[in-house]
Amino acid sequence: MVAYGKDLDQLGTFLTDRKITQATTVRTEDIEAFKADLATKSYTPKSVSRKLNSIKTFFRYLRLNGILAYDPAEGVAHPRYENKPPRILSKMEYRALRDACRSDTRIYAIVELMLQTGIRIGELANLTTDDIKDEEITVAQFESHLARTIPLNHAAREALTQYLSIRHKTKDKTLFVTKTGRPLLVRNIRTAIERYFKLAGIDGAKVNDLRHTFVAHHLMAGVSPETVSKLAGHKRLSTTERYLDLIKDQVEGRTARLEEL
Known part of the structure; x- marks a missing residue:
């Protein structure tokens, strides 16, 4: 739950900087932009994917409870990543x-x-x-x-x-x-x-x-x-x-x- 809250806070800060302050005005392209912004800040694809899970859960809840007419996060794809074996430094x-x-x-x-x-x-x-x-x-x-x-x-x-x-x-x-x-x-x-x-x-x-x-x-x-x-x-x-x-x-x-x- 702590991670979930922090992920949403991070999205909220990003959206506020874009002058978006209501969940009802968030568009799919806004979430895509947030995903792209995370990639520029050295987050791994796996970390980005985890944050997207939090965001998708949040907007799905709003949609199912009739707060939103549509789910802007539904069509946002997770970044691809491989589960490579851990690298061990010599x-x-x-x-x-x-x-x-x-x-x-x-x-x-x-x-x-x-x-x-x-x-x-x-x-x-x-x-x-x-x-x-x-x-x-x-x-x-x-x-x-x-x-x-x-x-x-x-x-x-x-x-x-x-x-x-x-x-x-x-x-x-x-x-x-x-x-x-x-x-x-x-x-x-x-x-x-x-x-x-x-x-x-x-x-x-x-x-x-x-x-x-x-x-x-x-x-x-x-x-x-x-x-x-x-x-x-x-x-x-x-x-x-x-x-x-x-x-x-x-x-x-x-x-x-x-x-x-």
Whole structure:
């Protein structure tokens, strides 16, 4: 329900900017324009499709209850996308990424946090300074994902400590902020990391590959799928177990200790 509300709020903001303030005046081309706008903001086809599901549900409800004469979202097609297997960065690749962004203290901390905790980019953007404890972070509920606590290893703690020492002094408690103290947006984070992927010479990599690498690395190190699933915030254990097919020849003996990448 949280994600549904945010999707509709995002559409509402877009429509208001186009001087459309009533659901009864929304046209199919307006929703098509919103879909195209999402694509320009680095949303994946899968994310766009999910947002369209929310929008279609909303307008279908209005139509069925006689509030609208027709459903403007009905004819809007979902973007096509493939369910490709997760990409797992090699040790050489994620070390090269580290080296490429090391002088950028803020992005380095973001990369390290994603790589060492498996946190989602949206969850990371929503972190506050209150969520950071000495040896763990508390991830608040985000969209349809439940809240959870993730331990911080030495690499993550050190990167965060360095970032906090140069973080802009602001009353805003958002953890990652711009040089002027404003919250760093998801699209800004994604753009910055993808730029460093290119600088590191890593072709075809995406921000979410840091999360994939966290999951795969710990499964390979012998951490139980149940533990990894809980830390990654997977709703279903089967989501975590998908990775086992990719790494089945590399899984070591079981361990309860989290590894440092």
